[in-house]
Amino acid sequence: MKKTRKQQAQETKKHIYLTAITLFQTKGFDQVTVDEIVQESKSSKGAFYGHFTSKYDIFLEKFKEIDHFYEEFTTTLPVNLSFKEKVISLIDAQMKYLKDDLGMDLMRSVYKSGLIEDERNFFSNSERKLYKILHSFIQKAIKDGELSVQINVQETVIYITRCMRGSLYDWLVFGKDFDLLQESKGFIAIFLDGLLLNKKN
Amino acid sequence: MKKTRKQQAQETKKHIYLTAITLFQTKGFDQVTVDEIVQESKSSKGAFYGHFTSKYDIFLEKFKEIDHFYEEFTTTLPVNLSFKEKVISLIDAQMKYLKDDLGMDLMRSVYKSGLIEDERNFFSNSERKLYKILHSFIQKAIKDGELSVQINVQETVIYITRCMRGSLYDWLVFGKDFDLLQESKGFIAIFLDGLLLNKKN
DNA sequence: TAGTTTCATAGACTATAGTCTGTATATTAG
DNA sequence: CTAATATACAGACTATAGTCTATGAAACTA
Numbered sequence: 001m002k003k004t005r006k007q008q009a010q011e012t013k014k015h016i017y018l019t020a021i022t023l024f025q026t027k028g029f030d031q032v033t034v035d036e037i038v039q040e041s042k043s044s045k046g047a048f049y050g051h052f053t054s055k056y057d058i059f060l061e062k063f064k065e066i067d068h069f070y071e072e073f074t075t076t077l078p079v080n081l082s083f084k085e086k087v088i089s090l091i092d093a094q095m096k097y098l099k100d101d102l103g104m105d106l107m108r109s110v111y112k113s114g115l116i117e118d119e120r121n122f123f124s125n126s127e128r129k130l131y132k133i134l135h136s137f138i139q140k141a142i143k144d145g146e147l148s149v150q151i152n153v154q155e156t157v158i159y160i161t162r163c164m165r166g167s168l169y170d171w172l173v174f175g176k177d178f179d180l181l182q183e184s185k186g187f188i189a190i191f192l193d194g195l196l197l198n199k200k201n
Numbered sequence: 202m203k204k205t206r207k208q209q210a211q212e213t214k215k216h217i218y219l220t221a222i223t224l225f226q227t228k229g230f231d232q233v234t235v236d237e238i239v240q241e242s243k244s245s246k247g248a249f250y251g252h253f254t255s256k257y258d259i260f261l262e263k264f265k266e267i268d269h270f271y272e273e274f275t276t277t278l279p280v281n282l283s284f285k286e287k288v289i290s291l292i293d294a295q296m297k298y299l300k301d302d303l304g305m306d307l308m309r310s311v312y313k314s315g316l317i318e319d320e321r322n323f324f325s326n327s328e329r330k331l332y333k334i335l336h337s338f339i340q341k342a343i344k345d346g347e348l349s350v351q352i353n354v355q356e357t358v359i360y361i362t363r364c365m366r367g368s369l370y371d372w373l374v375f376g377k378d379f380d381l382l383q384e385s386k387g388f389i390a391i392f393l394d395g396l397l398l399n400k401k402n
Numbered sequence: 403t404a405g406t407t408t409c410a411t412a413g414a415c416t417a418t419a420g421t422c423t424g425t426a427t428a429t430t431a432g
Numbered sequence: 433c434t435a436a437t438a439t440a441c442a443g444a445c446t447a448t449a450g451t452c453t454a455t456g457a458a459a460c461t462a
Binding site for chain 1: 309312313315316324356359360363364366367368370371373374375384387388390391392393394395396398399
């Protein structure tokens with residue numbers, strides 16, 4: 001069966017993608033050059049930039065796999081947990097995943113790309129699923145009386161994810177001695193205490 | 202009076218520095234090239250990299266001016282405030298300063314540079330003064346019984362600064378519609394509620 | 403003072419992300 | 433079927449941060 005041009009293009013894209021991801025995982029994002037990816041995949045700059053808008057772009061694609069993680073997380077989460085327990089186990093699982101499966105180097109690139117102006121960064125796209133999960137946690141907590149009805153759900157989602165981003169940023173800045181799991185759990189625990197306090201007001 | 206070599210070098214450094222800062226403020230950090238700085242200041246790459254280790258470096262220098270801000274802040278802060286009030290007014294003043302005096306563009310560069318591996322970034326140096334201020338706030342709060350004696354001071358300092366970094370990072374990512382002052386105050390307020398809660402345990 | 407060393411600077415060079423242009427082939431139109 | 437068009441790709445080219453080497457003058461030494 002003859003391949004159409006589109007099929008061929010898709011194959012090229014996938015081939016470049018897989019080559020790049022492999023190289024990233026072997027040598028670390030910053031150690032891999034576009035020339036190297038192009039050479040290794042026996043393609044060209046033209047092909048590379050035809051399919052991806054930047055070197056960041058290629059693993060933001062990869063990064064979207066995090067949605068699988070969230071998917072799995074929601075299906076395996078026990079039902080009878082309190083709001084605080086749920087958020088903490090989300091953070092626990094997420095940080096483990098980011099640290100062990102994606103790694104510091106890739107995460108550093110994600111956080112760098114977030115700072116590049118007018119880059120369509122993943123924080124404004126791919127975190128949607130995370131936002132949805134937290135949204136549902138919060139709404140359930142309000143219904144169950146764990147959180148005040150006066151709480152602003154959207155804002156609270158941002159705050160909680162900010163705790164995550166803050167801990168992750170610190171991990172990337174302070175390096176290996178920084179215990180990401182410990183730090184993020186300790187931090188969010190205090191924040192949640194503050195949040196839950198509001199139900200009494 | 203004849204200039205010594207060292208004096209001459211210092212003048213060159215200062216001249217490059219001032220030229221660069223002016224350019225940064227006019228065009229924004231990322232829009233200024235090293236070549237341009239060198240050309241404008243009528244010096245050379247050699248001179249530039251002799252005095253500064255990188256383009257980031259040159260304004261991390263500038264960034265150290267933030268110490269003046271902290272200095273001034275501590276001298277003008279009213280004495281009879283509660284712990285929470287003190288931290289919130291610190292954050293309020295600091296965010297105003299960062300937003301209005303340093304600007305988003307420069308801050309973005311600071312946060313980027315924090316993510317560059319083995320770069321001697323300002324978070325591990327220049328924030329010392331901020332850490333000290335918070336340290337003293339916390340210790341006073343413990344002495345006054347506002348905070349539990351069991352609290353880990355060092356850790357709490359990191360947590361509070363993490364709230365700042367988190368809010369700032371979000372500001373840089375989400376852009377102009379993000380109200381830095383509002384957001385950081387709302388966020389820290391909840392965190393501090395959680396922190397203060399601990400005194401009862 | 404004459405020779406030697408150090409150091410600030412100049413600017414050519416390198417590394418690398420990203421752009422631009424040309425081309426060959428697939429696809430479409432008549 | 434032939435001509436026109438679109439597009440996937442190749443690779444030369446550009447922009448820019450940072451390195452390396454050479455040089456001349458200042459500072460030191462004897």
